[in-house]
Amino acid sequence: MERIYLDWNATAPLLPVARSAMLAALDRIGNPSSVHGEGRAARRLVETARQQVAALVGADPRNVIFTSGGTEANALALSPAIERRANRAPLDCLLVSAIEHPSVRCGGRFPIDKVEEASVTSDGVVDLSALERRLGELKASGLHPLVSLMHANNETGVVQPVAAAAELVHAAGGLLHVDAVQAAGRILCDINKMGADLVTVSGHKLGGPQGTGALVTASEDLHLADPLIKGGGQERGSRAGTENVAAIAGFGAAAEAARQSMAEDAPRITAMRERLEAGLMEIAAGTVIFGLGAARLPNTTLFAVPGCKAETALIALDLAGIAASSGSACSSGKVAASPVAKAMGAAPELAAGAVRVSLGSGTTEAEIGGFLSAWSKLVSRLSRGEKAGLAA
Numbered sequence: 001m002e003r004i005y006l007d008w009n010a011t012a013p014l015l016p017v018a019r020s021a022m023l024a025a026l027d028r029i030g031n032p033s034s035v036h037g038e039g040r041a042a043r044r045l046v047e048t049a050r051q052q053v054a055a056l057v058g059a060d061p062r063n064v065i066f067t068s069g070g071t072e073a074n075a076l077a078l079s080p081a082i083e084r085r086a087n088r089a090p091l092d093c094l095l096v097s098a099i100e101h102p103s104v105r106c107g108g109r110f111p112i113d114k115v116e117e118a119s120v121t122s123d124g125v126v127d128l129s130a131l132e133r134r135l136g137e138l139k140a141s142g143l144h145p146l147v148s149l150m151h152a153n154n155e156t157g158v159v160q161p162v163a164a165a166a167e168l169v170h171a172a173g174g175l176l177h178v179d180a181v182q183a184a185g186r187i188l189c190d191i192n193k194m195g196a197d198l199v200t201v202s203g204h205k206l207g208g209p210q211g212t213g214a215l216v217t218a219s220e221d222l223h224l225a226d227p228l229i230k231g232g233g234q235e236r237g238s239r240a241g242t243e244n245v246a247a248i249a250g251f252g253a254a255a256e257a258a259r260q261s262m263a264e265d266a267p268r269i270t271a272m273r274e275r276l277e278a279g280l281m282e283i284a285a286g287t288v289i290f291g292l293g294a295a296r297l298p299n300t301t302l303f304a305v306p307g308c309k310a311e312t313a314l315i316a317l318d319l320a321g322i323a324a325s326s327g328s329a330c331s332s333g334k335v336a337a338s339p340v341a342k343a344m345g346a347a348p349e350l351a352a353g354a355v356r357v358s359l360g361s362g363t364t365e366a367e368i369g370g371f372l373s374a375w376s377k378l379v380s381r382l383s384r385g386e387k388a389g390l391a392a
Contacts, residue, residue, distance in 0.1 A: 002321070003321045003322070003323065004321060004322045004323070004367045004370050004371060005323045005362075005367075006322060006323060006324050006357045006358060006359060006363070006367065006371060007323045007324055007325050007356075007358055008205075008299060008358045008359060008360035008363070009154055009155075009157075009182060009205070009299070009300060009325075009356065009358035010325055010358070011204045011205065011210060012204060012205055012206060012207045012360050013207065013360070013362060014207060014208070014209060014250075015206075015207035015208070015253070015254050015257055017253045017254070017256075017257050018207055018208045018209065018250040018251070018253045018254040018257070019250065020253070021249040021250050021252070021253035022209060022246045022247065022249055022250040023246075024249070025042075025045050025245050025246040025249040025250075026246045028041055028042055028045065028245065029042075030042040031242055032045075032046050032242070032243050032245055033232075033233075033234060033242065042245050045245050045248070045249045046066075046243050046245055046248050046249075047061070048249075048252060049066075049248045049249050049251055049252025049253075049255075050064045050066070050252070051252075052252035052253070052255045052256040052259075053201060053214050053216070053251065053252055053255045054216070055255070055256070055259060056184055056185060056189070056201065056206075056255040056256075056258065056259045057180065057184060057189050057190060057191045057199055057201060057216055058189075058190035058191050058192055058193070059191050059192075059199070059216045059217075059218070060220075062220065062236075063216055063217040063218070063219070063220065064214050064215075064216050065214060065215045065216070065217075065224075065235045065236070065238045065239055066212070066213070066214050066235060066239065066243060066244075066248055066251075067212075067213045067214060067215060067239060068211055068212070068213065068244075069202055069203070069204075069210070069211055069212060069213040070101075070103070070179070070181040070200050070201070070202035070205075070213045071101075071103040071213075072213060072228065073200040073201070073202075073213045073214060073215040074101070074103045074104050074108065074148075074177075074179060074200050074215075075103065075108050075109070075228055076215050076224065076227070076228050076238070076239070077108070077148070077177045077198045077200060077215055078094060078104065078107065078108020078109060078110060078146065078148060078177065079091075079108060079109045079110075079224065079226055080092070080109065080110060080114075080146075081109075081224070081225040081226035082146065082175060082198075082222060082223070082224060082225065083222070083223040083225045084175075084221055084222060084223075085221040085223075086221075087144070088225075089144070091144050091145065091146045091174070091175065092114070092138075092143040092144050092145060093110065093114040093115070093116060093138065093143060093145050093146075094107055094108065094110040094114060094115045094116070094145065094146050094147075094148065095115075095116050095117075095118050095131070095134065095135075095145050095146070095147045095148070096115065096116075096117060096118065096147075096148045096149075097117070097118045097119075097120055097126045097148075097149050097150070097160070098117050098118065098119055098120050098343035099120050099124060099126075099150070099153050099155075099156075099158075099339075099340045099343050099344075100148060100149075100150055100179065101150065101154060101179060101181070104148050104150070104179055105117075109226070110146075116134070118130065118131050118134065118147075118149075119343075120343055120344060121344075122344055122345050123158065123291055123292075123293045123294040123344070124153060124156045124158040124290060124291040124294060124340065124343075124344045125158060125160060125161065125294050126149060126160055126161065126165065128161060128164055128165065128168065131147075131165065131168060132168050135147075135168055135169065135171075135172035135174065136172065138172060138174075139171075139172040139173055144172075144173050144174055144175075145169070145172065145174040145175075146174060146175050146176075146177060147165065147169045147174055147175070147176050147177070148176075148177040148178075148179065149162055149165050149176065149177075149178060149179075150178065150179040150180070150181075150182070150183075151178050151179065151180040151182070151183035151184075151187075151189060151194070152180075152182045152183040152186070152187065152296075152297045152300075153182070153291070153300075153340060154181070154182045154340075155290075155300075155302045155338055155340040155341070155354070155356055156290045156291035156294075156296065156300065156302045156340055156344075157182070157291065157296040157297035157299065157300025157301070157302070157358075158290075158291040158294045158295070158296050159183070159187065159294070159295040159296060159297065162176070162178050162194045162195070162196060163193065163194050163195050166194060166195025166196060167195065170195070175197040175198070175222075176195065176196050176197050176198075177196065177197065177198040177199075177200070178191075178194055178196040178198070178199045178200070179199075179200045180199050180200060180201055181200055181201065181202040181205055181213075182205060182297065182300075183297065184199075184201045184202075184205070184206065184255075184258070185205070185206045185254075185255065185258030185259065185262060186258075186262065186266070186297050186298060186299060187262070187266070187297060187298070188262075191216060191218050192218065196218060197217065197218050197219075197222060198215060198216065198217050198218070198222070199215070199216045199217075199218075200213065200214075200215055200216075201213060201214045201216065201255075203247070203250070203251035203254060203255075206251075206254040206255055206257075206258045207254040207257065207258065207360075207361075208247075208250045208251040208252075208253070208254030208255070209247045209250045209251065211244070211247055212244070212247045212248060212250070212251040213251075214251075215238075224238050227239055227240065229241055261361060265298075265361050266298045267298075269298040269299045269359050269360070269361070269363065270298040270299075272359055272363060272365065272368050273298060273299060273300070273301055273359060275365075275368055276301055276357060276359075276368050276371070276372065277289055277292075277301055277303070279368075279372040279375075280301075280303055280372070280375065283372065283375060283376045283379050284305045284379050286305060286306050287303055287304070287305050288303060288304050288305075288306075288346075288350060289301060289302070289303045290302040290303065290304070290338075290340070290341055290344060290346070290354065291344075298359075299358050299359040299360060299363075300356070300357075300358050300359075301356070301357045301358075302338065302340070302341070302354055302355070302356045303354070303355060303357075304341070304346075304350045304351075304353040304354045304355065305353060305379060305382075306349070306350060306353070307349075307353075307382065308353045308378075308379070308382055309352055309353050310326040310337075310338075310352060310353050310354055310355055311326075312382075313353070313355050313378060314326060314355065316374075316378045317371075317374060317375075317378070320374040320377075320378075321374075322370070322371055322374055324355055324356060324357050324371075325355075325356045325358075326338065326354060326355060326356060337351040337352040337354070338351045338352075338354035339351075340354075341354045357371065
């Protein structure tokens with residue numbers, strides 16, 4: 001039985017162009033920090049990838065810092081020790097939205113008592129009015145905050161008003177970090193149009209290799225005064241250690257492919273998502289689709305059926321040959337109630353039943369049909385009170 005993969009938000013299959021770029025790089029020798037010909041050839045691979053990742057988010061290549069992934073990039077960004085040319089004083093506090101990825105909600109290197117949570121609406125959109133009020137209070141107290149807001153939510157796909165938030169943050173004398181891990185390569189993600197000061201991107205969400213990512217800054221006026229990894233001058237002093245040349249080359253190739261195919265892929269994927277959601281509602285009229293009233297990524301659906309637990313659903317789907325998830329894939333394989341659904345005000349039993357289906361460039365209409373068929377059978381069994389050997 002050929003399996004159906006509908007968990008692209010967790011990780012996208014490796015693109016052929018990324019695989020080819022990696023294999024070609026593996027045949028090279030030389031440390032990219034060496035001055036001889038072999039070293040310079042390795043350096044060219046890294047710098048080509050830097051240009052490709054920069055182009056994906058409209059940045060200057062000099063401002064791209066390669067990391068081991070989105071989590072490390074977020075940790076690098078979430079530091080009080082971000083110096084601005086006009087103000088070298090440490091940032092005073094961190095504001096994160098209630099729906100951020102765990103790597104952001106943990107607060108990075110800010111003391112826990114300096115981390116605050118910004119609320120979201122029932123549609124899963126950050127409450128800009130509440131954010132503006134809090135920023136005004138901080139400004140009145142003479143405090144300079146770092147605000148971290150994802151571009152698009154990893155569970156619901158809801159797109160956040162990052163440009164509007166940036167105006168509020170900058171008016172209060174703060175900086176804005178945008179976690180664009182899910183958005184980059186799926187929707188337009190231009191660091192300048194967003195007004196972001198720092199942006200996080202991940203390679204394996206784009207069809208690049210796992211273990212690659214980047215933190216991108218909007219300007220050379222920003223200086224990361226306290227790097228996470230010290231001990232060498234790589235990445236212009238922002239991250240020590242010999243670069244993973246092959247993985248970075250694959251990341252760059254995937255970023256370039258995503259940039260070129262995004263406009264063509266988005267309408268087709270959106271149409272499949274709409275077919276999926278219409279089918280879900282037809283199968284079970286009580287289906288709740290989270291964030292339905294907000295702008296969302298073309299590929300993401302988080303839904304729940306009252307009385308159906310996510311663990312039961314995911315096991316049944318897996319047995320039927322379908323890979324889906326209950327939300328973030330960064331919980332060591334655990335199936336838990338969606339924290340994003342909770343933050344949106346969903347009842348606990350509904351949050352415990354949230355299932356995420358995420359599509360990608362390789363998803364087919366037949367796979368959507370296969371999922372809906374399997375889901376219909378599962379809902380039918382549950383409605384008859386059958387557990388099919390699974391925990392209810």
